[in-house]
Amino acid sequence: MSSVRRAVSAPAARLGLVRALVGGYTLVYLARRRTMLPKVVRTDPAMFAPVGPVRVLRRPVPAPVADALNDATLVSTALFTLGAGHRLIGPLHSALLSWTLSYRNSWSMIFHSDNALVVHTLVLGASRAADAVSADALLARGPEPAPHPRYHWPLRLMNASSTAVYLLSGISKVARADGWSWVRGDSLRRQIAIDGVRKEVFGSHAAPTAYALYRHKALFTLFAVGSLILELGAPISLLGHRFGRLWAVSWFGMHWGIRVIMGIKFRYQLSGVAFAAWFDVEHLLDFARRAR
Amino acid sequence: MNGPSQKGAVMNEDLWAPHERGRATLFALLLMGAMLWPLRQHLRPADRRVDGFPLSYYPMFSKRRRQHAHVVYAVGILADDSRRRLRHSVLGSGGLNQVRHQLYRVAITEDHAQQYADALAPRLAAHPSCADLVRVEIVRGEFDLDTCLLDHRVEGTETVLATADIPRVTAAPPAFVVVETSEQVPA
Numbered sequence: 070m071s072s073v074r075r076a077v078s079a080p081a082a083r084l085g086l087v088r089a090l091v092g093g094y095t096l097v098y099l100a101r102r103r104t105m106l107p108k109v110v111r112t113d114p115a116m117f118a119p120v121g122p123v124r125v126l127r128r129p130v131p132a133p134v135a136d137a138l139n140d141a142t143l144v145s146t147a148l149f150t151l152g153a154g155h156r157l158i159g160p161l162h163s164a165l166l167s168w169t170l171s172y173r174n175s176w177s178m179i180f181h182s183d184n185a186l187v188v189h190t191l192v193l194g195a196s197r198a199a200d201a202v203s204a205d206a207l208l209a210r211g212p213e214p215a216p217h218p219r220y221h222w223p224l225r226l227m228n229a230s231s232t233a234v235y236l237l238s239g240i241s242k243v244a245r246a247d248g249w250s251w252v253r254g255d256s257l258r259r260q261i262a263i264d265g266v267r268k269e270v271f272g273s274h275a276a277p278t279a280y281a282l283y284r285h286k287a288l289f290t291l292f293a294v295g296s297l298i299l300e301l302g303a304p305i306s307l308l309g310h311r312f313g314r315l316w317a318v319s320w321f322g323m324h325w326g327i328r329v330i331m332g333i334k335f336r337y338q339l340s341g342v343a344f345a346a347w348f349d350v351e352h353l354l355d356f357a358r359r360a361r
Numbered sequence: 362m363n364g365p366s367q368k369g370a371v372m373n374e375d376l377w378a379p380h381e382r383g384r385a386t387l388f389a390l391l392l393m394g395a396m397l398w399p400l401r402q403h404l405r406p407a408d409r410r411v412d413g414f415p416l417s418y419y420p421m422f423s424k425r426r427r428q429h430a431h432v433v434y435a436v437g438i439l440a441d442d443s444r445r446r447l448r449h450s451v452l453g454s455g456g457l458n459q460v461r462h463q464l465y466r467v468a469i470t471e472d473h474a475q476q477y478a479d480a481l482a483p484r485l486a487a488h489p490s491c492a493d494l495v496r497v498e499i500v501r502g503e504f505d506l507d508t509c510l511l512d513h514r515v516e517g518t519e520t521v522l523a524t525a526d527i528p529r530v531t532a533a534p535p536a537f538v539v540v541e542t543s544e545q546v547p548a
Contacts, residue, residue, distance in 0.1 A: 108454040116463050120414040167415065174414045177466050178459035187415040188396065195388055219381065226389050233396040234419065241423040244403040251423070259426030262506035269515040270434040270502060271457050272448025283510040 079221035081214045082351040085152060085202030087224065088193045090350070092150030094342040095166065095186065099143050106169075110135035112176050120179060121171035135172060142169040149194070152203020163194030182335040185343050188230045196223035202354070227346040228313060232303040235320065239300025252297055254289035261289075261331050268332065276332035292326070299323055310347075317344040431503050432461075433468050433522070435481065437494035447497070451488055452481065464499070474499045474523035482525035491527070499523040 099106075110132050117129050129135070145162035148154060167190075170183045197220070199205045201213050214220075242251040251257070262283065265275025282288055299319050306316035324338040337343045399418035402410040412420055435447040449460040468474035478499050485491040504517035 105454065109459075112454055112463075116466070120412075121416070171414050173455075176455055176459060176463070178455065178462040179412055179414050179417065180458075181414075181417060181419060181421055184415045184417055188392070191392065196385075219377065219385070222385050222389065226392065229389075229393060230396055233393065237397070237400065237417070238419040238422070240400065240403070241419050245407075245423060245425060247425060256424070256426045257422065259428070259430075259506055260422055260424070262510045263426060263430045263432075263504075266430065266504050266506065266509055266515050266517075267432055267461060268457065269509075270432055270446050271452075271461060272446060272450075273457055275515075280510055280513050 074218070075216070077218045077221050078216040079218075079224055080216045080351050081197075081201035081206075081220045082354060083349060084193075084196065084198045084220040084223055085200065085206070086350045086354060087227070087345050088152060088198035089150055089202055090342045090345050091186070091189055091193060092146060092162075094337060094340055095190065096143070096146045096150055098186075098336065099139075099146055099169075102173075103139075103143070106139045106173060107132070107136050109173060109176060110139075116177050117175060118177045119171075119175045121174070122168055123171045123175045129175075138165065138172070139169055142166055149190075152199035152205050155197075155199030155203065155205055159194035159196075159198065161194075163191045166190050182337060185231055185234055186337045188234075189227050189343070189346070192223050192226050192230065196220075198223060224346040225307075229307060231320075231343065231346075232306055232316075235300045235303040239297055239303070242297065242300070252290070252293050254286065254291070254293035257293045257296075258283065258286065258289040264331050264333070274332075276330060278330045279332075282330060296323060306347075313347045317347040320344065426506075428507055429503060429505055431501055433465050433499065433501050434461075435464070435478075436498045436500050436519070437485065437491060438496040438498060439493055440495050445494070447485075447491075451485065451491065468499050468522055469501075475525075478523040478525035482527045486527050486529055494527050496524060496526050 110129065114129050117126075119126050130138075142162075142165040145158060145165045148158045149162040167187050170187055174180055174183065200220070206213070242256075243249050245251065261279050265279045268275045299316065303316065306313045321338065321341060321344055324335045327333050327335065328339060395416055399413060399416050402412075402418040410418070410420070412418065435452055437445045437447050439445065449457040453460045453463060464477065467477045478497055481499075482497050485494055485497055499522045500519040501522055502517040502519050504515065509515045509517070
């Protein structure tokens with residue numbers, strides 16, 4: 070295999086394990102919302118504000134239909150995680166998850182923490198992500214496929230989509246009427262303040278760190294500069310493995326920082342699974358084999 | 362892009378299935394194009410921008426914030442006229458930010474604060490944590506953010522938008538439901 074081809078190839082196990090990790094995360098995420106989702110879909114229909122594919126609807130679907138789709142998504146998630154019947158289940162799961170999370174976000178509030186999960190699932194569902202580390206591969210009983218670009222492009226596309234998310238976030242901050250003033254940190258500092266006030270008046274609590282850090286204005290300038298570098302500089306992460314991993318680790322740290330200072334949970338990113346495609350995760354399988 | 366699985370043999374390293382590479386390229390171009398498409402929102406006036414899911418221009422954290430801010434929320438009034446802010450889970454489902462958005466939409470955007478209060482009052486009557494309340498108010502609070510955060514005391518000036526007495530004999534109507542959740546993301 071030429072060095073160029075090696076550079077654009079990946080082992081099937083890497084893509085397969087990323088599929089299993091993303092699926093496993095989704096399974097836990099949806100299972101923990103099994104009691105919440107039926108209540109959300111029974112919210113006052115006047116609050117219905119469809120987004121994404123749900124925009125085909127003018128009014129909510131009957132609640133039992135929404136319940137059935139939620140349950141079907143849970144089942145498809147389990148099969149997707151196992152890598153069972155991936156040729157059919159992959160695209161089906163992508164469609165169901167896109168619908169379910171769009172429907173959940175169609176009640177006057179969009180949870181941006183789910184966007185990357187949906188996009189990553191679309192990529193995995195459309196690729197040969199179950200040629201290894203899957204029920205399909207077990208049943209086939211063949212040797213593991215050789216590294217190939219077909220296992221590489223989905224990972225690169227997942228990374229590119231993550232990059233786009235951060236780049237768009239950065240552009241939103243500097244595309245305001247007052248342009249680059251966001252970099253001073255005042256808006257970020259006050260965003261943290263208003264978020265804390267909202268929590269307090271709705272019976273929750275602002276993060277203690279928000280109170281502790283608020284008086285240190287220079288710190289927020291530092292946070293603002295850092296986050297803009299990570300967001301507007303996101304395309305640099307696509308230049309090579311080292312840049313990619315550096316950025317992925319930095320984004321992971323940024324989300325944990327947001328968690329600590331604002332109490333806001335971008336769960337997919339906090340779990341680390343959102344960044345799995347940047348790393349040679351198949352080595353985890355070797356560790357597991359050696360540990361047995 | 363979902364070609365047949367490779368059964369029984371190590372794959373030829375140069376072999377792509379027919380059209381596999383072309384389909385992958387097309388899919389990648391379409392996906393990235395779709396993800397960047399929301400950038401066009403920045404060409405629109407700020408008050409006409411529309412966010413979406415899963416394709417978004419990610420406006421969170423980007424709004425200009427000033428020292429003073431307002432929040433619409435609900436306050437329960439006790440018999441001795443003391444006041445207690447109502448927890449989001451008492452008001453509706455889906456988490457703090459979803460409830461907050463919905464309340465703002467009803468009370469400010471649609472100017473239906475009184476209908477909201479009227480619908481909320483009988484539900485509070487049936488809620489165990491609200492047994493001591495006699496009245497509910499939908500208020501718009503004005504807060505000095507610096508004072509709140511520096512003094513560690515969230516107090517502001519409240520303007521009452523709507524009020525409703527809480528009846529003491531009724532079951533909850535189904536208009537809004539109650540659920541506990543910790544899901545929170547910024548607007």
